[in-house]
Amino acid sequence: METYPNIKSAAAIDAMIHYAETLLGVRFTSVRKNRYSALCPFHADTQDRFMVYVNKDDEVRFHCFGACKGDWDIYDLIMLRKKYRFRKAQQVWAEHLGVTDYEYNDGSSPGIPEPDESSEPGESVGFVEPKKGDEKVVAAMEDAANVYHDLLLSNEDRFKPIWEYLARRSVGKETIGKFNIGYAPPYSDEQYSGRALIDGCLPHVEKDAEAFDAFSKGGLFRFLNDATVKGYGYYCRQIDFRRKDPFSRNYADYFAGRMVFPIYDADAHPIGLVGRCPDDRGVRWLKHQNREVPLSSRSWLYGVDKAVRSIRQYRTIILVEGIFDYFAFYNLLKDQDKPVVVSTLGSYLTPETATILKGFDIEHYIVAYDWDELGRNGIERIAAKSGGWVYYLGGLAEGQAPYDMLKPVVDAISGFSLIRSY
Ligand SMILES: [Zn+2]
Incomplete structure (x- = not known):
């Protein structure tokens, strides 16, 4: 009888490497015995930060030393990639090894939350102010506000519920125009899948990592495989493996699924954005900050x-x-x-x-x-x-x-x- 720990031991490392290469579309390089590296498939990696090693319990682990900072076993990788439950991931791995006599672990993965246990968390309103002098971040925020505003204005039929919601709150077309109010389509949107801004600016982002950086610093993109954030289980399921480029695969618009209100200072420079869900469940205002964003909202005064x-x-x-x-x-x-x-x-x-x-x-x-x-x-x-x-x-x-x-x-x-x- 095989068990959960013993089919992820060092004895299975060769099978695991080959399986992970197909599963994740990466190419591992052998560093030394029981140690491999590859470009991390879960962030925009440029230097083989994704490592395979064997820990002191003789267990094969996958670790990202880059943006993800995550540590996973083979079951976690299957859950992340296939968006399976823990039990299904065990079944897939046991079958791959040809193990027929397998004793399931009935617990849950310590690494990846079960798919149906995690919905998008509510976040309260927060604040953003670019560090003084960071003109690129200011420009990125202006771009973002304009992209979302144009989307809302040019899709009155498609985003009808949003127009209706705003009308109910006394925000009509003229006000939408005057305040540059916009809409970031949600993850479930077939055309944009929560990446309207990323798709809109990707052509130049691919050539210009600095541009991507400015949008990131402006808190405009969400890194989907950050194991340390609230709602990790929800966001890691939004990683889109149909997309080949690492940016739009592993990042999405921070404000996906929200109406977007740009905030300006007294001199009419954009200093942040605030997002609002078009329904009234949970906390409705989206905090625009995370640990990577060097911004604060403490001087925000809307209007x-x-x-x-x-x-x-x-x-x-x-x-x-x-x-x-x-x-x-x-x-x-x-x-x-x-x-x-x-x-x-x-x-x-x-x-x-x-x-x-x-x-x-x-x-x-x-x-x-x-x-x-x-x-x-x-x-x-x-x-x-x-x-x-x-x-x-x-x-x-x-x-x-x-x-x-x-x-x-x-x-x-x-x-x-x-x-x-x-
Ligand atoms: Zn990574």
Whole structure:
């Protein structure tokens, strides 16, 4: 009777090498006895970082010393490549060796999660700001926003549910254009399979690793075989072995399946993107950061690029929490070329956003959400510095008209009447 550990021992290494070469489409080089190397099939490898070795338990292991940093046995490789369950992977390997009398291990693989146990994890909104001076990353973010925007605009029928979703949240075609809102098609999309941006920029990325690097640093691509991330089981199943080039095989668009909202600073330079699922399950906003991305979102204020002049002119700001709250208030403005609304994309001011607000010399702070005491103290300290006033509207309930909340406050501010009359 053969068992799970003894058919992956050093005795089977030759069979394993040949099998892995066919399975993964790689060519191993023998380094010395029981040691082989190849270009890693799971990332864009350039120097044989994929190694085969025998560990102290006489077990053959596959290890990537490059981007994946993963360590797998033959069953894990079969699961990764074929997207099989652990039991099926054992069956395939035993049959390949001609073993008929095999005792299954009923546990689960320590390396690869079972396919049906892992769905895409929810992620909360996060932040991105390029390191100062990294013009290539800024350009990559601008490219990405434009690619997704063009896709959404030119596929009104195909992405009808997205258009309908945005319309329900008071975001119409004109607003989509003005705010450069876009859509990144999901992994399940037949044409793009979650790689609209990668496919769009791959022709020059292949010739230019630096361009790929800029998109990567901008947090715009997701590396699918990163065993250390939440949702690894879900993402590693999105590796597409039908694709020959290592970039679009092992990477996908970070925002796949999301509406995409670019974030600009007060000078209208893109400093990040935020993604939103078109359904209401789990956490809906996609964090745009990972350990490889040298970016932070701490200075994000959605809409500040549009608002900066009128905030200074009226010395008034309406602070809201989320992006759709932003549009609820934006739609009330009589003159939409002079919006005074800004979304903090979260329920508090960071020291960075507080510094930006201080620079505006604001007199009337209209706060359109429920802040806890800490949040209130923060805004009151800033207001006190400029001798300003803070008006709290409370949180905007689903279906509540922001006009009714805002009217009494606006009436109290003399000379300020940006609100449309109904
Ligand atoms: Zn690798």
